[in-house]
Structures are given as structure tokens and as C-alpha cells.
Amino acid sequence: MILDEIAEKTRIRISEKKKQVPLSEICRVAQKRTAVEKGANGGFTFPFEKAIGSGGISFICEVKKASPSKGVISEDFSYLQIAKEYENAGADALSVLTEPYYFQGNDRYLQEIAKEARIPILRKDFTVDPYMIYEAKLMGASAVLLICALLSDEELKNDIKISHGLGLSALVEAHDEKEVYRAIACGARIVGVNNRDLNTFQVDLSTSVRLRSLVPKSVLFVSESGIANPSDIKKLKENKTNAVLIGETMMRSQDKKSLIKDLREV
Numbered sequence: 001m002i003l004d005e006i007a008e009k010t011r012i013r014i015s016e017k018k019k020q021v022p023l024s025e026i027c028r029v030a031q032k033r034t035a036v037e038k039g040a041n042g043g044f045t046f047p048f049e050k051a052i053g054s055g056g057i058s059f060i061c062e063v064k065k066a067s068p069s070k071g072v073i074s075e076d077f078s079y080l081q082i083a084k085e086y087e088n089a090g091a092d093a094l095s096v097l098t099e100p101y102y103f104q105g106n107d108r109y110l111q112e113i114a115k116e117a118r119i120p121i122l123r124k125d126f127t128v129d130p131y132m133i134y135e136a137k138l139m140g141a142s143a144v145l146l147i148c149a150l151l152s153d154e155e156l157k158n159d160i161k162i163s164h165g166l167g168l169s170a171l172v173e174a175h176d177e178k179e180v181y182r183a184i185a186c187g188a189r190i191v192g193v194n195n196r197d198l199n200t201f202q203v204d205l206s207t208s209v210r211l212r213s214l215v216p217k218s219v220l221f222v223s224e225s226g227i228a229n230p231s232d233i234k235k236l237k238e239n240k241t242n243a244v245l246i247g248e249t250m251m252r253s254q255d256k257k258s259l260i261k262d263l264r265e266v
């Protein structure tokens, strides 16, 4: 199973990082940063939730070089320019892959993009350890991805709590009924339904349509993966989807501004 393989590689990657900067240290620095921000803002602001929950359908555009299902999507991959184009095209938020082996992502891409971006950023990685949430905070992300299939209920609850405690949003990813229920029971304020099965790579937009009704109004609903054209957006809009997460279609577009405009106008 590819998902288990990626998770295993991620565990090894994080154990190496812990040798450089231990958990206690990264936790301390991240909490210090949070306290400073909290003080300056008079409390938490949760910019990612604000950006995708402000009415209508919001666009989270993904900066993605490659994927296990599609191989290399962007050869030259000028990530800073891509992020800027998304922002200028009217994206509500960015998603930046940091997983290095299967998606050719890099922590540095997110850090550099965060220095320039004026819209919130989701750290897209396979969170298997709270360490990665503290890292996301220090990289300048506003949200992390938590994949239900990789976490027990206890871990999910704890990771959501840590994220919220740092002023980060958690996009909790589900792929079936059971996972949607788990996400909500564990305290998710944002549920993302991945239309792509991470083990078979099959994409089916009806997964989002089917699972939408299980998510209460008080929780934001994101449809992820395989979104390609206005008719997809139309279906999701009719289904009261708060936001879409689009990678490949955006990455391959030569004119991101007209693409987002066309998708918004449905």
C-alpha cells in the first residue's frame, strides 16, 4: 500500500530531523512564536478558516511539482512564481507540498513562499507526528493536513488540539463515511474529502457529493483532488462545498487568472 509506504518514509524523515532539533526545542520555539502573535493580534485569528469560509466557493491552489500518480507535473517548477500567479489570479489560499520523496516537495519551498504570500498557506504533508505541526508553524503555514487513515482517534484528537493551540487550522482528510464521522468526533473544524483514493489513485468526484451531507454546517467542507472543469465546480457548488483544493489542473494551466475566473463564474 503506497500510503503506508509514504507514512513509513515520513517517520524516518522526522526521526532524522529530531536528531538535529529535538521535539522539546521545536515545541518551545513554536509556542513562543504563538504567544507573540497572539499578543499582537489580541488572540487567535485562524486566517486559513477565514479565507476559505467567507461565503461562495473558495479556491485553495496547490504548488505541486510531482505526484506518485502523475509523475513530474512541472519540469522547471518555479515555485515562488507559481505561488505569486495563484495569488494574483485570486486564489483564497495556497497548499504547498513539503513531502520530498513522492511529491518532490521541500520545506524550503513553503518557507520561501510564506515570506512573500499575503494569503494563508496549508502545509501539505503526511502528518504522522506532532513534531510536523510545530514545524509547520515555524515554516509560516496557517494550516496542516491531518489524514484520518494515518492516525488513530487519540492521535487525531491530540493533533487537532495541538494545531488549534498554535493558531493553526487543521484540514482533516477523509475518504469514506467512517473517516468523516471520526474527523467530526475528534473535533475537526474543517473536513476535506479526497476524491482520490490514496491507495488505488482512482479519482471519483461523487465521493465528495456522497459524503457532503454527513458534515454539519458548523464545519467547513473541502473537496480535494481531480477537479478539472467548470462542470465539476458546478456540481460541488450545488452540493454546498465551501472550498476546492486543486493541484494538477492549476499547475498545468498557462493562464491561471482566466482559469480561476472561469471556474468561479459557474
Ligand SMILES: O=P(O)(O)OC[C@@H](O)[C@@H](O)c1c[nH]c2ccccc12
Pocket (backbone or CB within 6 Å): 062, 064, 124, 125, 173, 194, 224, 225, 226, 227, 245, 246, 247, 248, 249
Ligand atoms: O492535483 P489534484 O488532483 O488537483 O489534487 C490536489 C490535492 O487534492 C492532492 O494533492 C492531495 C489531496 N490529499 C493529499 C494528501 C497527500 C498528498 C496529496 C494530496
